[in-house]
Amino acid sequence: MKTGNKPLILVTNDDGVYAPGIRALYESVRSLGRAVIVAPEQDKSAVSHSLTMSRPLRVRRLESDVYTLDGTPTDCVIIGMNKILERRPDLIVSGINPGANLGDDISYSGTVSAAIEGTMYGIQSLAFSLGGEAPFDFTVAAGVAWKLASMALEFGLPETTLLNVNVPGLPAGEIQGIRFTRQGRRIYHDAIQETFDPWGRKHYWIGGGTVHWSGGDNTDEQALREGWISVTPIQLDLTNHAGLDYLKRNWKM
Template identity: 55%
Template sequence: MGDGDPVILVSNDDGVRSEGIEALAGALKDLGTVYVVAPDRERSAASHSLSLTHPLRVEKVSPRVYSVDGTPTDCVNLGVNGILRGKKIDLLVSGINKGANLGDDITYSGTVSAAMEGTLLGIPSIAVSLVTRTRFRFDTAAEMALDVARKVLKRGLPDDTLLNVNVPNAAREEIKGVRVTRMGKRVYGDMIVEKVDPRGKKYYWIGGDHLNCEDVPGSDLEAIEEGYISVTPIHLDLTNYTALRALRKWTW
């Protein structure tokens, strides 16, 4: 790629050595110059946390690949404002996550939060997740990520909006197609698992692997359940405008 090609920043929450980020970065090299800035270890469910109470350390793993001892949000912020300072970053892609980020999952997701940070910094951003916990088909998700990235580089995205992409774990020819969707609704239920250690003291795991969902027509959860790739535009303005209008009628 030449000097005039797009600059693409890649991050994730599974760690810099994850097979998912390697597949993603490899696919995106067809579009431009790819830089990877990712956590030094798994940071799943880190949400949009930013490290403010301790310094961050960076290790150059290989050419244009950097490891950070921080959260996905740290990685994007440090990548844009530190490691790649002075470069115009044309696109940020986060993933490929080992597992779905559907419905309310996005409020916990480090993968989606990396894309949120990119969006806050004015960079068109995409989060990509593979809907499985075993036998990952990263090739399919990487192919889809490349397709979406190409479209975003050409068309751009609305202000304060990122794309959350979830891909079924199947060969591309086995997937029925792509649906543009809305956020679904998870039903988390009992997420706490209580155990006792060998010394008789209780400890707890926060679970959540066995989730249900509400029946929301046109949702990302429905699309995946029916064998489609879901592409959901996520807006960073969290204001409830219906409630805003109602609250303005109150007496203050």
């Protein structure tokens, strides 16, 4: 695949190659260079940073720059980087996810995890999600993705850091602008529904319920709630460095 000097952009997601969100993202970043989609065949929401190692993966080419494989978003980045693209991409973009990815919950997200994997390879990576509820209109979010992708190419990201971008599910005229934020804290998570199979055995279905957030200024969740586009820099290093000092001082072994 010849790309010349134009930026090469890998596009992926967790909702699968046929999702409207990835098509909107692909169309928006194509004007910045050459965009290539490598995305899962099926919906892989909430697979987090799962990696498929127990079986081989099959790549299929659907269009000249659109590939799919029977794996996770992380698999798509690994196989895309190593086996599909001719050279290292200049940018990886993931999304656009229908539904926000905020606070602690980003840890479950396949959309964000694809950008984490890209960052591990040293590629500037951005994850895009659209808040609100179905039916989703990706027009505004695609414009935001274009703007932030072009800024990443121009100004660069902090080292070993990706951007987690959430766009409010509002008409363009009601969006306040872009705010750089920190990751919020979820107070508690989901309801669990009890359900029964045809043989009367109880099952538990995780989901539903209302998420609550802890206070604190300038979180991703607060920004979105107030009508701002939230841009959170997320790092690979998970070490609690202050906690490391605490343990060295206080845990006498």
